[in-house]
Every structure is written in structure tokens, then in C-alpha cells.
Amino acid sequence: MDYKRPQFFRVMQYAQRADRDVVDMVSGNPDWEPPQALREGLRAYADSNPEQFQYPASVGLRELREEIATRRGVDIERVIITNGTGEANHLAMAESLDRKGSEILLVDPVYPYYAGRVQMLDAEMDFVPVGEDGQLDAADVRAQMGDDTAAVVVNSPNNPLGVTYDADTIHELVSVAEAHDAMLISDEVYDHFDYSGRFESALAVDSPNRIVTNSFSKSMAITGFRVGYAVFPHPDGPNGDLMDGARSRHMLTNVTSSRPAQAAVLNALRETGPEYYEQNRDMLRDRIETFTTALDAAGAAYTEPEGAFYVMAQFPDFDGTMANVERLIDEAGVAGMPGEAFGEARSDWFRFALVTPEVEEAADRLAAFFE
Amino acid sequence: MDYKRPQFFRVMQYAQRADRDVVDMVSGNPDWEPPQALREGLRAYADSNPEQFQYPASVGLRELREEIATRRGVDIERVIITNGTGEANHLAMAESLDRKGSEILLVDPVYPYYAGRVQMLDAEMDFVPVGEDGQLDAADVRAQMGDDTAAVVVNSPNNPLGVTYDADTIHELVSVAEAHDAMLISDEVYDHFDYSGRFESALAVDSPNRIVTNSFSKSMAITGFRVGYAVFPHPDGPNGDLMDGARSRHMLTNVTSSRPAQAAVLNALRETGPEYYEQNRDMLRDRIETFTTALDAAGAAYTEPEGAFYVMAQFPDFDGTMANVERLIDEAGVAGMPGEAFGEARSDWFRFALVTPEVEEAADRLAAFFE
Numbered sequence: 003m004d005y006k007r008p009q010f011f012r013v014m015q016y017a018q019r020a021d022r023d024v025v026d027m028v029s030g031n032p033d034w035e036p037p038q039a040l041r042e043g044l045r046a047y048a049d050s051n052p053e054q055f056q057y058p059a060s061v062g063l064r065e066l067r068e069e070i071a072t073r074r075g076v077d078i079e080r081v082i083i084t085n086g087t088g089e090a091n092h093l094a095m096a097e098s099l100d101r102k103g104s105e106i107l108l109v110d111p112v113y114p115y116y117a118g119r120v121q122m123l124d125a126e127m128d129f130v131p132v133g134e135d136g137q138l139d140a141a142d143v144r145a146q147m148g149d150d151t152a153a154v155v156v157n158s159p160n161n162p163l164g165v166t167y168d169a170d171t172i173h174e175l176v177s178v179a180e181a182h183d184a185m186l187i188s189d190e191v192y193d194h195f196d197y198s199g200r201f202e203s204a205l206a207v208d209s210p211n212r213i214v215t216n217s218f219s220k221s222m223a224i225t226g227f228r229v230g231y232a233v234f235p236h237p238d239g240p241n242g243d244l245m246d247g248a249r250s251r252h253m254l255t256n257v258t259s260s261r262p263a264q265a266a267v268l269n270a271l272r273e274t275g276p277e278y279y280e281q282n283r284d285m286l287r288d289r290i291e292t293f294t295t296a297l298d299a300a301g302a303a304y305t306e307p308e309g310a311f312y313v314m315a316q317f318p319d320f321d322g323t324m325a326n327v328e329r330l331i332d333e334a335g336v337a338g339m340p341g342e343a344f345g346e347a348r349s350d351w352f353r354f355a356l357v358t359p360e361v362e363e364a365a366d367r368l369a370a371f372f373e
Numbered sequence: 374m375d376y377k378r379p380q381f382f383r384v385m386q387y388a389q390r391a392d393r394d395v396v397d398m399v400s401g402n403p404d405w406e407p408p409q410a411l412r413e414g415l416r417a418y419a420d421s422n423p424e425q426f427q428y429p430a431s432v433g434l435r436e437l438r439e440e441i442a443t444r445r446g447v448d449i450e451r452v453i454i455t456n457g458t459g460e461a462n463h464l465a466m467a468e469s470l471d472r473k474g475s476e477i478l479l480v481d482p483v484y485p486y487y488a489g490r491v492q493m494l495d496a497e498m499d500f501v502p503v504g505e506d507g508q509l510d511a512a513d514v515r516a517q518m519g520d521d522t523a524a525v526v527v528n529s530p531n532n533p534l535g536v537t538y539d540a541d542t543i544h545e546l547v548s549v550a551e552a553h554d555a556m557l558i559s560d561e562v563y564d565h566f567d568y569s570g571r572f573e574s575a576l577a578v579d580s581p582n583r584i585v586t587n588s589f590s591k592s593m594a595i596t597g598f599r600v601g602y603a604v605f606p607h608p609d610g611p612n613g614d615l616m617d618g619a620r621s622r623h624m625l626t627n628v629t630s631s632r633p634a635q636a637a638v639l640n641a642l643r644e645t646g647p648e649y650y651e652q653n654r655d656m657l658r659d660r661i662e663t664f665t666t667a668l669d670a671a672g673a674a675y676t677e678p679e680g681a682f683y684v685m686a687q688f689p690d691f692d693g694t695m696a697n698v699e700r701l702i703d704e705a706g707v708a709g710m711p712g713e714a715f716g717e718a719r720s721d722w723f724r725f726a727l728v729t730p731e732v733e734e735a736a737d738r739l740a741a742f743f744e
Contacts, residue, residue, distance in 0.1 A: 031427035033423060033424070035423055036426055044633060048419065054597075055594060058597055085456055115624075115625065223423060223427075226632030227631055255456075256463075260599040260631030262633045263633055266419075
């Protein structure tokens with residue numbers, strides 16, 4: 003499969019051209035308000051002096067790195083600000099491959115951009131399928147590790163499945179990486195959307211074999227701002243070359259990340275209390291409840307969402323192909339993603355993103371369609 | 374030489390730690406006001422609805438691409454918005470190498486990021502030295518082209534030399550690229566700062582063997598915003614694969630460029646008249662005049678600046694080494710870049726960036742130091 007052309011845009015275009023109104027459950031674009039302090043930060047930045055409009059340090063605004071380092075409990079030298087989690091994952095994968103090995107291990111179902119990046123980096127990829135319940139078994143990862151494995155990329159809370167990996171899983175994954183002298187790359191961009199209370203950051207385990215990536219795209223509802231970060235092993239310790247390499251690659255690819263966005267996020271980080279995040283988490287929990295109730299009514303199987311804002315579901319006698327995605331758009335007025343876009347393990351499922359206030363309407367439409 | 378660690382930061386750090394006030398002529402950070410409409414665009418964006426805060430199209434905001442395409446007289450399908458000229462050049466080089474060949478030809482003296490990118494892409498590089506007058510002779514480029522040459526990268530108006538290539542040179546460079554089935558990559562980020570009236574964009578020549586890169590970093594005094602673009606051959610024509618590859622690489626590296634910055638630039642492009650650019654050009658012309666007059670007084674040789682905002686100069690018995698850069702900082706209170714950072718051809722020269730209102734003070738200090 004050619005992962006270098008993610009299918010999101012193809013589905014969105016089809017939905018936009020449809021001859022009816024369609025509930026868009028395709029992309030992971032939050033539909034709620036950003037923190038008020040984000041808007042204020044951007045306004046204040048717009049009025050700042052010309053010096054503030056010039057290159058920040060290539061690794062990012064120092065105050066923003068400090069704020070992140072303090073919150074994550076890591077040394078500032080380990081933090082690099084990136085153009086969203088996308089670039090953070092790119093740097094993590096590219097530097098892991100530069101360090102050792104030729105293969106990246108991914109989880110199936112997979113977030114397609116991971117697979118696309120592996121292809122772009124001319125590396126090999128292999129997939130570890132999840133279990134029936136959507137959970138990843140670290141023993142399955144261990145069984146597929148080889149001498150050529152450069153890195154394992156995991157995402158928790160997970161897109162597309164919505165599962166959250168618990169502390170045991172995360173600790174075991176780090177051990178597996180250490181045992182095979184590979185890197186664990188833990189993408190935690192949905193960390194503010196854990197409904198299970200079981201989420202564990204890979205930063206909880208002290209290890210030079212782990213890179214954590216994240217961003218403010220989802221937690222602050224600003225996917226277009228492109229402010230993310232990676233936490234690498236300390237540049238002065240074991241595997242310290244990874245950070246040096248990432249700094250250099252970031253500088254030579256992008257020079258630095260966009261400063262207005264960094265300034266706005268800095269203000270939002272400082273001024274936004276936990277209520278903002280709780281409120282959105284509660285709203286999404288309600289949407290999930292509404293949507294899965296309708297799935298039950300439609301006789302669908304689905305993975306119980308514990309985090310993020312996606313639901314993967316399987317309908318009786320209606321596979322998650324592109325053709326059926328188009329039928330759902332035309333006949334039910336609901337646009338989801340075909341499971342086949344996310345690999346083999348759930349290729350006959352659909353993925354729905356709950357980033358629309360019309361979740362209830364979509365649920366009703368699906369229930370009626372499958373009645 | 375290791376170009377993967379540009380020396381700018383080393384010099385800036387030394388200057389900051391100096392035990393005296395130092396005129397900073399190191400980096401290319403404009404010190405003048407951005408267009409008023411840029412600030413207004415950013416303020417308006419800060420008040421927009423949450424939908425405007427989400428992913429724009431990966432290739433950039435459609436209205437911004439349209440505005441650029443119209444101004445440059447090219448089809449919109451040829452334009453991709455990038456994270457500054459830096460990423461535009463990265464995409465252009467990476468895709469040229471994917472297309473054919475293993476070598477990139479650069480001009481010496483060179484903008485160090487070009488050389489760093491070639492090293493990061495694991496390609497070979499070769500240098501074409503400029504003539505005594507700082508001009509590039511297309512015949513010299515032709516003589517160094519081989520079967521393995523993937524691309525030639527030029528910059529006009531030029532950093533670090535300040536020269537501008539005329540129409541004949543640009544047309545010949547395109548011919549040379551065509552004759553060797555290579556790409557000409559023309560970085561025109563200083564196009565608004567041509568004092569000679571001789572500047573010719575490579576877009577003036579119709580050819581599938583040419584990529585033009587640019588940004589608003591210098592023309593709008595916003596190096597920190599990271600809004601640039603590349604104009605590739607049309608995706609439906611000869612060498613159309615380059616654009617497809619660049620879109621994919623951009624998506625998988627960065628997902629998309631930061632939207633607040635794109636929105637602000639779009640407003641500034643639409644609302645800013647030619648007076649803004651003329652005024653800054655006039656100011657820089659005056660600074661160049663002031664500075665070169667002082668260089669004459671100091672007995673220095675220099676390349677007559679025709680564009681951009683840099684002056685390369687050679688002082689009698691005082692080579693442009695890092696040690697002498699530090700002496701100038703400590704003893705004269707002027708921070709410039711060592712010529713050796715830009716390759717071999719002008720390794721005993723210095724480069725001064727005229728991005729400070731203190732140009733006259735710097736000129737006086739240099740004249741006194743070399744008296």
C-alpha cells in the first residue's frame with residue numbers, strides 16, 4: 003500500500019462534492035474553542051516589536067522549551083520545538099534510523115502518516131497487529147524485534163483505535179526497546195484525552211531508549227498552528243547523538259518553527275487552567291457515549307474508546323472499503339474513513355472522528371441506515 | 374568542512390558574551406517594521422472562528438497560493454507553501470536528487486545552509502567559484518556539470534556577496550541545466566532588494582528544468598514567521614514528478630505550514646503597496662553607501678553590493694578567520710561573520726549584514742580599528 007498519499011483528502015473531497023449534507027467524521031480537526039489565552043497571546047504578539055518577528059532559536063523559543071521541560075520534568079536540553087507532532091515523529095524516526103538498523107516497527111492498525119514517513123525515509127517496515135480488544139501486547143512486539151529494528155512507534159491514547167496503553171505496557175515496551183538496542187518512539191499527542199485514567203507517559207520510565215513526541219494541536223484545538231515537541235535522551239548521555247542529529251536535521255529542513263504560533267502557545271500554556279482541558283474531555287466523553295450507543299443499536303462491533311476521539315467500528319456485512327465509505331456518504335450522509343487506510347488488522351472496519359457537534363445526528367443516521 | 378552546524382550561532386554567542394557593546398552584523402534578521410497589514414492580518418486571525426485554527430491544506434492556504442501564482446504569473450498547481458525558503462530549498466534539492474544524479478553544484482562563496490542540506494541528504498557537492506567581481510560565469514558552471522549533477526543552486530540577489538545576476542546569466546544557467554538534464558534551483562529571497570535594476574527571476578525563462586524558491590521573510594521583515602514557497606514545473610508536464618514528490622515530502626515532514634503566519638502574510642500581500650518595499654530598499658541603499666564609504670577609508674577591498682543586505686570585505690593583513698572575528702568583536706565592537714564560514718573562495722574575507730541602524734557607528738569603529 004502506498005502510504006505516502008494519505009487518503010484523508012480523497013474522502014473529504016468526495017464528501018464535499020456529495021449531493022446532500024454530510025456529517026464530517028473524517029479528519030481529526032477539533033471543532034471546539036482554543037484557550038482564550040491562546041487568542042490573547044496571538045494578539046499581544048501582533049503588537050510586539052519587529053525583533054520579536056525574527057528567527058527564534060532553531061530549537062524553539064527558550065521560554066516555551068522551559069515551560070515544557072518543567073511540566074514534563076525533564077532537562078531543557080532534551081526538548082526541541084517542532085512543526086507539530088508530525089515533524090517531531092519525522093525527526094525521531096529519521097534519527098533512530100541514522101543511529102542503527104533499517105527497519106521501523108509499527109502497530110497495525112496504523113496512523114497512516116507513520117507508515118508514509120517510513121516509506122519516505124526508504125526504510126523497511128513491519129507491523130505488529132493488536133489483539134481482539136485493540137490492545138498492544140508487548141510480547142508480540144518483542145517477538146518481531148530483530149537486529150535491524152531501529153525503532154518501534156506507538157501512539158497512546160491511540161489513533162485510530164481509541165485505546166490507551168497502561169503503565170505495564172509502556173514499561174514493557176521500553177524494556178523491549180532496551181533489550182534490542184532500539185528506540186521506543188511514543189507519540190502522546192492525545193494525552194489530554196484519556197477517559198480511562200490508565201494513561202502512562204513513556205517519560206515515566208527513565209531510559210535512554212525512548213523518545214516522546216507531542217504537540218498542542220489537539221489539546222488546544224489548534225492543528226493548524228504546528229507547534230509540537232520531542233523529548234530526546236539527554237545530549238550529554240547515552241544516545242545523546244540523537245538530539246544533536248535532530249537539532250541539525252530540524253535546522254537544515256525548517257530553520258526553525260513559526261514564531262507567532264510558538265508565542266501564542268506559550269501564553270496559553272502559562273495562563274490556561276485544568277478546567278479548559280477537563281471541559282473538552284467531558285464533552286468528548288459524552289460524544290463517545292452517544293455514538294457507541296447508536297453503534298450498539300446498529301448491531302456494530304467496535305473497540306471501546308478509552309482515549310483520543312476516534313471510534314473504530316465494524317458493521318455486519320458491510321466492509322470498510324472505499325466503495326462503502328462512498329455509499330455511507332451518499333446514502334447515510336456520514337463520512338468516515340475506510341479501515342483499509344490504516345493497515346490490514348482492521349481493514350474491514352470504519353474509523354469515525356468525533357470532532358463535530360453533530361455526533362448525535364450522525365449516530366441516528368447510521369442507526370437508520372443499518373436498521 | 375562541517376556545514377551541518379552553521380557558525381552563525383557561535384559568533385552571536387561570542388558577541389553576546391563580550392565585555393562591551395557590540396554592533397551585531399552577524400545574522401540576516403531585518404531590523405525594520407513589517408507591513409502594517411501583516412499585524413492587522415494577525416490580529417484579525419486571532420479573532421477568527423475555531424475552524425480557521427485547524428489544518429490548512431498541506432500545500433498551503435488556497436488564497437495565498439492564488440495570490441502568489443497570480444503575482445508570479447504561474448499556474449497555481451505549481452505553487453507549494455513551505456516553512457520558509459529553508460524548507461523550499463530542502464524540498465527542491467531532495468526532489469532533484471530523487472529525480473536523477475547524486476551531486477549538487479553550489480556557488481563558492483556559499484550560503485552555508487545549502488551545503489549543510491547537501492550533507493544531510495547524503496549527496497556529493499561541488500563548488501563553482503565566482504570571479505574576481507563576485508559574479509557567476511555560467512560557462513564555469515557548464516564546465517563543472519557532469520552526468521551525476523542533479524541540480525545547481527544559485528541565489529540572486531546573493532548572500533553573502535550582494536551581487537545580482539542579470540538576465541543573460543539566468544538564461545544561460547537555465548540552458549546549462551537543460552543541456553545536462555539537471556535542475557536549476559534559483560533562490561530569490563532577496564528579490565525585493567535589488568539596487569542595480571538588473572535582477573532577473575528564473576521564472577522569466579520558460580523551462581521544465583528550473584525551480585524557483587522564495588519567501589516573505591526578508592521582504593516583509595518576518596524571518597520568524599516561516600512562510601515561503603517553491604514554484605516547481607507543472608505537475609502535469611515534463612518533470613511533473615518533482616511537484617508530486619515535494620507535496621508528499623512536505624506532508625510527511627511537516628504536515629503543513631503554520632496557519633496564523635500564512636493568514637497574516639496573505640493579508641499583507643493583498644494590502645501592502647509598493648511604497649513599503651521601496652522605502653526599505655532606499656534605507657538599505659543608504660546603509661550600503663555609508664558602510665562602503667567607511668570600508669574605503671579603512672583601505673578594505675569589497676564586492677560592490679548590487680542587492681540583498683550584505684557586504685563582503687577584505688582587510689589588509691587581517692584574514693577573515695574566526696580568531697579575527699573575535700578580535701573585531703572585542704577590540705572594535707563589531708560582529709561580522711568569518712569568510713571561511715562561506716567556503717574557500719572568500720575565506721580570508723568578512724561578511725557584514727547591514728540589518729542594524731548602527732551601520733554608521735560600525736563603519737566608524739572599523740575605520741578607527743584599521744586606521
